[in-house]
Amino acid sequence: MAKRFIDTGLFDDPWFMDLSIEAKILWIYMITRCNHAGIIELNPKMVRLQTDINSLPTVIEQLGNRLVTLSEQLYFIPKFITFQYPGFPDSKAKAQESAMKILQKYSSNSAVKQTLSQQLPNCYGYSNGNSNDKKGGPRENIKPPWAKNFHHWSPEIQYPFESEKFGRIWDQWLDYKKQRNLDDYTSISESEAINNLVDLSQGDLKKAEIMVKHSIARNWKSINPLDKKKEPFPEESTIKLNADEITKKNNSRPY
Numbered sequence: 145m146a147k148r149f150i151d152t153g154l155f156d157d158p159w160f161m162d163l164s165i166e167a168k169i170l171w172i173y174m175i176t177r178c179n180h181a182g183i184i185e186l187n188p189k190m191v192r193l194q195t196d197i198n199s200l201p202t203v204i205e206q207l208g209n210r211l212v213t214l215s216e217q218l219y220f221i222p223k224f225i226t227f228q229y230p231g232f233p234d235s236k237a238k239a240q241e242s243a244m245k246i247l248q249k250y251s252s253n254s255a256v257k258q259t260l261s262q263q264l265p266n267c268y269g270y271s272n273g274n275s276n277d278k279k280g281g282p283r284e285n286i287k288p289p290w291a292k293n294f295h296h297w298s299p300e301i302q303y304p305f306e307s308e309k310f311g312r313i314w315d316q317w318l319d320y321k322k323q324r325n326l327d328d329y330t331s332i333s334e335s336e337a338i339n340n341l342v343d344l345s346q347g348d349l350k351k352a353e354i355m356v357k358h359s360i361a362r363n364w365k366s367i368n369p370l371d372k373k374k375e376p377f378p379e380e381s382t383i384k385l386n387a388d389e390i391t392k393k394n395n396s397r398p399y
Contacts, residue, residue: 147342148176149228149302166197167206174211175224180239181246182224186217214250236300236332300331304342305349313353314338317367320360337367344369 154160160168173195178184188200197203204211204219212220225243229235233244291297294311296318303310321328329337344367345352359367 147304147339149304150175151227152306163206164203166195166199166203169195170197170200170203171207171210174219174221178221178224179246180228181243182221182228183214183246183250184219184221186219188217220250230302236335238332298331298334301335301338303338304347305352307349309353310349313349313356317356317360324363324365326365341367 151157160171163171170191173191174184174186186200186204191197191200210221210223212222214220225247226232229237229240229243232240287294287297288306290306290308291303291311293308295315297303297311318329341352341355345355355367355369358370
């Protein structure tokens with residue numbers, strides 16, 4: 145199942161607050177069900193079945209210039225692109241190249257053309273968490289509050305777990321890699337490693353923490369899932385002790 149970034153401040157946005165309940169539902173429906181190029185085909189019967197929205201044209205009208213009509217029942221969400229691919233069209237996200245190929249098919253549409261040329265008017269009124277909304281450039285090198293003690297935080301990486309606890313977990317993993325003289329991540333490979341951890345842990349930060357500590361305790365080169373058939377899921381206290389012991393041993397190595 146694909147995962148998407150979503151603005152945690154969405155419900156505080158004045159534009160969103162002024163929408164009807166049905167328009168709010170439709171907006172969330174569209175940004176979570178569109179393809180990776182921000183294009184979605186709306187089947188009125190399917191939408192009614194899945195959202196209980198009866199008058200789709202009326203609700204679409206409420207969304208105003210957030211949507212661009214490409215053809216009957218086919219819509220483009222320009223803001224989706226600049227949100228999901230920070231720094232577009234220079235984002236490091238792998239899906240961007242495929243998304244651009246899809247958008248090229250609709251490049252005769254002025255809004256799509258503007259998006260491809262990075263000239264999309266900033267007329268939507270709220271920030272999506274990327275500085276693209278503010279200055280049209282890449283994210284600023286300013287740590288968010290949750291990352292104040294996250295030593296290896298990078299402005300080039302989107303972190304699915306936005307919590308101080310994750311910062312501590314990931315710092316421990318990167319410090320371990322450095323002590324083991326393992327290859328450093330590039331920003332792309334680090335993003336992939338984090339996304340892989342999210343998938344392995346099913347988005348559960350507690351499980352992610354145990355996997356990281358277990359991988360360190362086993363002296364592994366990468367973070368791996370636990371095989372419940374071969375070994376029981378270890379207690380967190382045991383994992384922490386083993387991980388700390390490995391770290392001490394690595395610190396004492398002459399190389």
